Amino acid sequence: VMSKDIELDNIVLRKLIESDVPQILDIWRENNLYEGLYTIQTFATCDPDGFYVAYDLNEGKLDIYALDFFPFITKKVIGACAGPKSNENIAFIGLYCIHKDYQGLGLGLKLFKKIREHLGDDINIGLGAVPSQINTYKEKAGFQVEDIHRMVVFEGKAYGSEQLTQEIDGIFVQPINDTITERVIEYDAGITKYRRDQILRLTFNEPMSIAMAAIRIADDTIAGFGCLKSSNIDEVINGPLYADTSSIAELLMHNLLHSFHSALENGLIYFALNGTPDSSKLAEKLGLIRKEEVPRLFTKAIPDADVSRIYSILTPNFSPF
Template sequence: MSKDIELDNIVLRKLIESDVPQILDIWRENNLYEGLYTIQTFATCDPDGFYVAYDLNEVIGACAGPKSNENIAFIGLYCIHKDYQGLGLGLKLFKKIREHLGDDINIGLGAVPSQINTYKEKAGFQVEDIHRMVVFEGKAYGSEQLTQEIDGIFVQPINDTITERVIEYDAGITKYRRDQILRLTFNEPMSIAMAAIRIADDTIAGFGCLKSSNIDEVINGPLYADTSSIAELLMHNLLHSFHSALENGLIYFALNGTPDSSKLAEKLGLIRKEEVPRLFTKAIPDADVSRIYSILTPNFSPF
């Protein structure tokens, strides 16, 4: 430790908006990443699901477990400032979130592979999803190799006119509605959200978002589509409408239940960084994983 620490000065409390920049700084110091406004989006929807450790005038750690609906929550944002690691603060924050969620709701998380047995045997996360999250990262040098045109399909920014249809499309994939989460996501600063639409009947065929993060690279989340060609078309339009993604690099959270999701990342030229097991306390949530190419966020949502 690089500083003298008085444990009595450290308190655990609920997140307030001014904490977010400090949390993102801690994440960056630990080589972790999240969208610049993703925390605010999910904290608006479930303000009781976010806790921080606070020492005098400084946020030194955080953990979150926002509810996606009354039946499912997802734990993430787990971080402790390097100067305060090894003091048991992470476990205290984790327990605080578990107390908030209770025992009746199904809780998920992305597990550190070396800690799977600990989560299963000591924390109650005994159900392992057969589908893992695969993190890809790097420069999208292959963007011009993606599908750029499909007969009968056009891509446009998500606006108020089509938002409700996009929410309905999302619910068909995740099997629950997340109206507020998506409306806030589509309107986050320093981000872009686009949808693929069929000309014949004006129905949604896919949608995706890019957002600036706490590091230079841009995060893709989500990317949902009916086919791999539509996913490529969306990604091409997103990348060329949000140039910092091409300039600074892209982070992509594939779900290996959709083999084409990893193929898209590889076609872009992204590098496979890690594979993350997904654990739940009660059951694997139902979803149409065949249409999930990149999940919304690995911190706060199962899909």
């Protein structure tokens, strides 16, 4: 398809449905972008109004079974943008993508505006900015508050996994199950300063993923937790990784990697927040390569969080932490 042949009248914006997700992940892969295979579903379940897609009706088919919901379900998703709310006070915009055949037509901006309209002006909205576009976001889109912390993306083979801490007296690591989920949610809220019960419960139960927690033997309290998940590319995503100390973060990472072998075979993506130097040190110890540093912008204020315990954030697309 050449851009000049595309009829914009046939392009429709609508809310995401679950069957859109594989096509969105394909567009992401074509643009060298990545996300967990089930992360979109997790966040869309929590805030279904926060996800929009663009469709080309010419490339699609009338689906008589879907007439109650949409006049068309098409085969051709051509773009997406999302701004799910983490709670009533904060949302994060991401998943911003347009199929390469449809770029340059202003569709991305239309999707972005749709999400901004949905969110309104009362909520604090964040995003990870392409460094070259930072002034546009600040001056034209209202994202005037720049976080003092940036996200640093690390990627590569975790050749250094055996260099990590493998034992700590008084601490054990176990898969997150129903008996400890509530305590992990409380621990998470102590770091992010808000509760995200549904997001975490769904995250811990995503297919093709693993979630583990570090627990103190003496009092059964949580000392950290982390997840690995399969992505739309070969590499495995680590998000989040939160821990009270760098050695606990290492212990968790070692257990996660050795319980999820595709991470060791195919490589790892790690979203450090440079609020603690230890987050980057852990990635470097693993042998991962620093790929990019992403400025984080907000419309109202930098959200409060205990960044000293954040090693890798949950997702750079839908969540500030």
